[in-house]
Amino acid sequence: MNNVDAPVRDAPGPDVPRPGELQTLLDQGTLAVVDDGDLRTGRNRFERAYRIAESVGDERAMAVAALGFGGLWVHEHRTVAGSVLLESQIRRALELLDPQSSLALRLRIRLAGEGDYRSSDNTAVLALLKQARSRQNPMARAEALSLAHHCLIGPEHGALRRELAAELVAESFRTSRRSDLLMGLLWQTVDMFLDGDPHAERCLAELRGLLAEQDHLAVGFVVSAMEVMLAVRAGRLDEAEALARACTERGVAAGDVNATVWHAAQLVTIRWYQGRVVELVPLLSEVVNSPTLSAVDNHALAALAVAAVTAGDRRKAVSALATLCGRDLGDLPMSSSWMVTMHGVAEAAYLLDDTATAARVYELLSPYGHLPMLGSLAVACFGSAHHALGVAALTMGDVDRAVTHLRDAVRQNLALAHWPAVTASRDRLAEALVRAGRQAEADAVRQELAVAAEEAAPAPPETDEHDSAGLQGEDEQRQPVAFCTRLGRNWRIDFGARSVLVEHSVGMLHLVVLMANPRQEIRAVDLVAGLTALNGAAEHTALSGQPVLDRVATQEYRNRLARLRTELDELKAADDHERAAVAQVEHDWLMSQLAGATGLGGRARRFPEGEERSRVAVSKAVRRALDRIAAADPVIGEHLRHAVHTGVRCSYWPA
16 A cells, blocks of 8 residues: 655655666666767766765676776766766775776776876786786776777887787677677777778778678767768868768767867868868867867867968967977877877978977977878878978978978878878979979979869860860960969969969968869858858858858857856866766867857858958959069969959969
């Protein structure tokens, strides 16, 4: 008989565990992380399970929950509070367990992995891996192998990583955990890409096949990031940007803390090869201070230095580079982002004429010239490290060494099928050859660039036979393509065997964008907005003169950001790390949306509003720049007057 007068205290409250709830939470957490790769759900279940296990004194359940709360990767908990919470859970569970038990060993392995990763070390985790190999516990061995591998992502450990990945695949058949097999194959794929192995995509294809049979959100997120990298290599930059957006959505769905950070890295790569890195100054200024950035990741600061100097903000660039270099550039951790960070430092030093920093980059990067410059788990690629070495040598004034490195860069980038990087290395090679006084060789390289640009250009519209006959003679005498290179505060324009140095101006920035995108129309309003391009929605929206985010939407975004910042402070104060992580992801996403919807100086970026004003502004600025170019070199000036077209839509049509 039910007692309706029973006191409320006898009913289970929100903090009182229900019968069987602890085991249910542990089972759900394991299913989420191991089978589904749903890291967010797993963290939520395991954190609740730990609190219950602690309240009832179940030390074994505390250990299992602490291990699950750590997740699949090392350093999933990026904030100070989050990492301290994980460590405290592990240490508390260790105090209660038999130190000789397998659970205790697994906890020590996780603790060592977290510490080694943050300190860019591997001593402790490798020692515990050796201990795990001597035990009859496949699960401890598999976890030690995966975590140790994650602590060895720097460029100096390639051979050891591949051994660990192969061993993890073998161990997965003893643990019978599908996630161990997926992680082993994923690490093998990552290693092959990082080593520039020509068969890396074969391993990726095998991984795709397993995911097609049964998805795994966390591993699938990394695979989708690799797809973005491969699209960039193939030169399909618009497709890469669309894939990057889908990749970010998948990362958020998986609860991966890298979702927004990787998206920023992907945008840097895409914008770099589009000649539009200047657009990312606002976004990168936010990313460098984001708590979701790994403690050993410095690529965003290097990218900010490059973007800032390209935008003409020398002070911001010098400051970013000085912060990055610190006491000595060699103190930077050899993390998974180290190679792409060195690429950014080399480029920034070149643009700033910083010979001392260039020399240090050259010294540090020289042992790894044979490797491609990939970031994180092969999610962004800037081609051969010989390119950065060549740029550093060029900055140092050692043109012969620069020529050697850049020739090697072209060769390696061809082997990688990284076509944008091939173009970039050929461009710098031509510059180095000119500086070395080898004009004929430079002309040959530029001819290769012109041919490559023609091959990559969209097919011209069909014409009738009469028109085709009339154009045939013109095709046979097609002119070379002009190229721009930033030299400190000036721009150097190369055209065939000729070269001219022109002072920086607004009109030159417009010309640089047009020449970097030959045979493509760019709206004048985009150029006026500060070299930012409208997002994909602009292609399907009427020319209404409305901002990309209208005033109301922008204000709502800003209001939501303000509320999120307050909410984050409160959640962190309350040690509610799960909800804080979710709020942080939303905060970073909103920041990226606002950055994409605003121009330089935070002004709202608009759909074609006042196109006539934009047309006039661009035409005047470009005309002034062309006058200066023609005064310095009449031949180059004449070519650009005929090839550059301004109006509502602007373009550079070299032939």
